Amino acid sequence: MSRITKSEIAEIVAEALPFAASLDPKIVRLKAGDVTVRMPFRPDFIRPGGTIAGPLMMGLADFTMYVCVMSLIGRVELAVTTSLNINFLRKPAQRDMLAHGTMLKLGKRLAVMEVSLYSAGDKEPVAHVTGTYSIPPRG
Amino acid sequence: MSRITKSEIAEIVAEALPFAASLDPKIVRLKAGDVTVRMPFRPDFIRPGGTIAGPLMMGLADFTMYVCVMSLIGRVELAVTTSLNINFLRKPAQRDMLAHGTMLKLGKRLAVMEVSLYSAGDKEPVAHVTGTYSIPPRG
Amino acid sequence: MSRITKSEIAEIVAEALPFAASLDPKIVRLKAGDVTVRMPFRPDFIRPGGTIAGPLMMGLADFTMYVCVMSLIGRVELAVTTSLNINFLRKPAQRDMLAHGTMLKLGKRLAVMEVSLYSAGDKEPVAHVTGTYSIPPRG
Amino acid sequence: MSRITKSEIAEIVAEALPFAASLDPKIVRLKAGDVTVRMPFRPDFIRPGGTIAGPLMMGLADFTMYVCVMSLIGRVELAVTTSLNINFLRKPAQRDMLAHGTMLKLGKRLAVMEVSLYSAGDKEPVAHVTGTYSIPPRG
Numbered sequence: 001m002s003r004i005t006k007s008e009i010a011e012i013v014a015e016a017l018p019f020a021a022s023l024d025p026k027i028v029r030l031k032a033g034d035v036t037v038r039m040p041f042r043p044d045f046i047r048p049g050g051t052i053a054g055p056l057m058m059g060l061a062d063f064t065m066y067v068c069v070m071s072l073i074g075r076v077e078l079a080v081t082t083s084l085n086i087n088f089l090r091k092p093a094q095r096d097m098l099a100h101g102t103m104l105k106l107g108k109r110l111a112v113m114e115v116s117l118y119s120a121g122d123k124e125p126v127a128h129v130t131g132t133y134s135i136p137p138r139g
Numbered sequence: 140m141s142r143i144t145k146s147e148i149a150e151i152v153a154e155a156l157p158f159a160a161s162l163d164p165k166i167v168r169l170k171a172g173d174v175t176v177r178m179p180f181r182p183d184f185i186r187p188g189g190t191i192a193g194p195l196m197m198g199l200a201d202f203t204m205y206v207c208v209m210s211l212i213g214r215v216e217l218a219v220t221t222s223l224n225i226n227f228l229r230k231p232a233q234r235d236m237l238a239h240g241t242m243l244k245l246g247k248r249l250a251v252m253e254v255s256l257y258s259a260g261d262k263e264p265v266a267h268v269t270g271t272y273s274i275p276p277r278g
Numbered sequence: 279m280s281r282i283t284k285s286e287i288a289e290i291v292a293e294a295l296p297f298a299a300s301l302d303p304k305i306v307r308l309k310a311g312d313v314t315v316r317m318p319f320r321p322d323f324i325r326p327g328g329t330i331a332g333p334l335m336m337g338l339a340d341f342t343m344y345v346c347v348m349s350l351i352g353r354v355e356l357a358v359t360t361s362l363n364i365n366f367l368r369k370p371a372q373r374d375m376l377a378h379g380t381m382l383k384l385g386k387r388l389a390v391m392e393v394s395l396y397s398a399g400d401k402e403p404v405a406h407v408t409g410t411y412s413i414p415p416r417g
Numbered sequence: 418m419s420r421i422t423k424s425e426i427a428e429i430v431a432e433a434l435p436f437a438a439s440l441d442p443k444i445v446r447l448k449a450g451d452v453t454v455r456m457p458f459r460p461d462f463i464r465p466g467g468t469i470a471g472p473l474m475m476g477l478a479d480f481t482m483y484v485c486v487m488s489l490i491g492r493v494e495l496a497v498t499t500s501l502n503i504n505f506l507r508k509p510a511q512r513d514m515l516a517h518g519t520m521l522k523l524g525k526r527l528a529v530m531e532v533s534l535y536s537a538g539d540k541e542p543v544a545h546v547t548g549t550y551s552i553p554p555r556g
Binding site: 290294295296297298322323324325326327329331332333334336337340341355356358359360361362363364365366 | 429433434435436437461462463464465466468470471472473475476479480494495497498499500501502503504505
């Protein structure tokens, strides 16, 4: 069971994460170490070629990892990205995007996660991400 | 000498890159394969801990790579990110950010680049990025 | 069904891949886009801390990706690594290592794969890899 | 000035790093956070296409990072790779390979480095690597 709730996440987004808020993310699945986030499509997400701008996909993946970390360790808002690696696999559709993140390894100081991104309704991922979050020492 | 001009870049940003436009990027250096972009600081770029949101830094690096590719091959707007890897090194200051991108290898179909991100005025990079862009076949 | 056989792979390893041969790899699963390779443990694989040397794990993952590509496109020996990203997750045991590789996206010129490495018998991966292979144009 | 000497490194390689020893590495430059290692060419380093096997290049880069870390923190043999990202840029020549590694950020627990690999005598790198090493807590 997740150690953070959907409404705590909504609070953090509204109060402290203006960039994530601009993606208007919806938490569709929230279990310990297993999280899915939906990013509703908007026409201003597009770039030449009709594909969704890469940084928005990276932002969605990064937010998903942040939620995934907190689903396991609770409301540690100061957890922060230390690295991210993304492979863009297929051209996304002009539809909502789903990000499914899972914890690969949760250590005391570093969490390593994997996120797959999908155009809503499609089986094959449009991008694959691995990343690490640093967990600050807690008193 | 760059094969694309500052005003062509401004045109593309204004007409086709709403996300990049939201960063309000300024091209401060534009040579063939050697590009520097400045992202002016805004308070809504911040996240918990007072650091600049990672996806904005990734977006700045990605835009810098796009400009870097076009500085060498001209106005090929359909060039698109295939992969990106970022290591966050130091906490950025609440100041403008500079991204310095250089071409590591320009092939016929794939361009590999390196981007270092700095808080304006600081010597040590706040993040280091490598990434690849796919170059579409041209008639 | 794999487009390359175990004995063709053994041939390539013996004739043209001295480094891979030094790992003494055994193909334990060979399906189209879904491959498992076992690397038998040897005491000279160890480094300080009693863990298996990182480059051997990277070599096992890289070989697994090579086999995975050929399981889908046939005996294209000139397919070559263009990038690899590895996260080391847990300390491996001093036992055989298994590498399970799957195809994330097979394009005309680029194949993107994912490989998870395990100490034989353990459920949790010791490392996670994503990588890309370049597929040469074929007449 | 490096906090470890060439002969201490040779000792570690001979006693505890059989894989690195198999590359027969020579330290050609050893300054604090700035290291160059040469890997002499051997015919059994080759793979199809006449290029040097990727894992050997990864091994050379990984060893260079290990030396780079110790050049700054001293003989901490238990420092270990946590992640590595490599982009293969150009086909190496059948010659010695040089790896030039520099420290991007040395933290208390994590060191982030960059390594460029060259065929001896050539200006353009054949591969570019970034990686992280974990530094164990010390009493």
